[in-house]
Amino acid sequence: MYQIILVRYGEISLKGRNRSQFEDLLIKNISHALKGLDYQKISKAYGRIYIESDHNWEAIVEALKRVFGIVSVSPALKTELNMDAIKEAAFELMEGRPNTTFKVKARRPNKHFPIDSMTVNQEVGGYLLRSFPGLSVDVHQPETELNIEIRNEGAYLYHTFISGLGGLPVGCGGKGLLLLSGGIDSPVAGYLSLKRGVTVEGLHFHSYPFTSERSKQKVIDLARILTGYTGQSQMLLWIAYFTEIQKALQKSRYPDLNITLMRRMMLRIGTTLAQREGALALITGDSLGQVASQTMESIYAINAVTTMPVLRPLIGLDKQEIIDLAREIGTYQTSILPYEDCCTVFIPKNPATKPHLEQVLTAEAQYDIDALVEEAIARTKCITVSDTIKIFS
Ligand code: ATP
Numbered sequence: 001m002y003q004i005i006l007v008r009y010g011e012i013s014l015k016g017r018n019r020s021q022f023e024d025l026l027i028k029n030i031s032h033a034l035k036g037l038d039y040q041k042i043s044k045a046y047g048r049i050y051i052e053s054d055h056n057w058e059a060i061v062e063a064l065k066r067v068f069g070i071v072s073v074s075p076a077l078k079t080e081l082n083m084d085a086i087k088e089a090a091f092e093l094m095e096g097r098p099n100t101t102f103k104v105k106a107r108r109p110n111k112h113f114p115i116d117s118m119t120v121n122q123e124v125g126g127y128l129l130r131s132f133p134g135l136s137v138d139v140h141q142p143e144t145e146l147n148i149e150i151r152n153e154g155a156y157l158y159h160t161f162i163s164g165l166g167g168l169p170v171g172c173g174g175k176g177l178l179l180l181s182g183g184i185d186s187p188v189a190g191y192l193s194l195k196r197g198v199t200v201e202g203l204h205f206h207s208y209p210f211t212s213e214r215s216k217q218k219v220i221d222l223a224r225i226l227t228g229y230t231g232q233s234q235m236l237l238w239i240a241y242f243t244e245i246q247k248a249l250q251k252s253r254y255p256d257l258n259i260t261l262m263r264r265m266m267l268r269i270g271t272t273l274a275q276r277e278g279a280l281a282l283i284t285g286d287s288l289g290q291v292a293s294q295t296m297e298s299i300y301a302i303n304a305v306t307t308m309p310v311l312r313p314l315i316g317l318d319k320q321e322i323i324d325l326a327r328e329i330g331t332y333q334t335s336i337l338p339y340e341d342c343c344t345v346f347i348p349k350n351p352a353t354k355p356h357l358e359q360v361l362t363a364e365a366q367y368d369i370d371a372l373v374e375e376a377i378a379r380t381k382c383i384t385v386s387d388t389i390k391i392f393s
């Protein structure tokens, strides 16, 4: 029944000069998200984006619900700027709900329209009451709201505001390299970075044959789910060769520092790769105090290998909050598949919870760190992950 979908965006409109760039990016991401769906056109006018489609609106709305930057959408009828046309559309919208309490709520950003909002409310409300005897007005808690927006380009009538994800359009926030394990946390960290407009590439440390092909496939599947939120049809995933480093670390004279050393290697490799790829930050799924490697002392000792910003979007979240988000975004079921990751295979019996940087440096002195990093990077491969899997929350 609807002909057009109104798309509202929030923070973009605050961005002054960059506004039209942001709008164009959002439109580009929307058109990616709508790929394969039937619609006539996407256009923008006065702080709104419109998608014209005379059928299929449910599928379009579902796709829009996964595009960052959108605050809400409303499937609507569009009419010409005269009262007869507006009443006719109001009639059509209320036809399916002839026995509810209702309220007409008009807004008139277009001040050239000669009738003010109050009068529109009264005229349209009166007309509907006469047309449908089962209707009654309730201005405080109506079961149905009939919104009428009178704008320069036409009048829009709709019932609902459907929430979008908010955030900023992906692509407006620089690039970050996400350290993506097969666990619950790092995909959520990736999602939250995408939410703030960051273009994300993934980096996974694979320790074949200690970790299996299936554990790698799980990470690819997680990247694919994240791709559904990128506004692009694909995402790059780097698979770093971590086997030799793991083997070397097994010979450490300080086994309780192994996790710290392993994480430091990850950040070193990540930093080199990020610089090569033009990424300006690393992103991890750390949450303060969750495990031994995520105490403040550990984070300090691990972070010391890089001057690149390390974003930790989950830092203040409890595990349950992270799990809830993982469920919501559709990564949880994949994350809990049982395949081992490199940390579970190599975890020491008593990992240090408060490693001292000096001890860590002593422990690293037995290794040729640069050579290990170089080898891992030389054997790192890139996979292009596409979003062909559809996500159902
Ligand atoms: P996750 O659920 O994301 O695996 P976790 O609670 O298991 O997190 P750790 O295993 O301590 O925590 O890992 C902390 C962070 O280090 C991860 O969130 C991720 O960003 C990164 N990381 C760990 N293992 C890997 C890996 N094999 N490849 C890439 N990044 C990793």
Ligand code: MG
Pocket (backbone or CB within 6 Å): 181, 182, 183, 341, 343
């Ligand atoms: Mg993990």
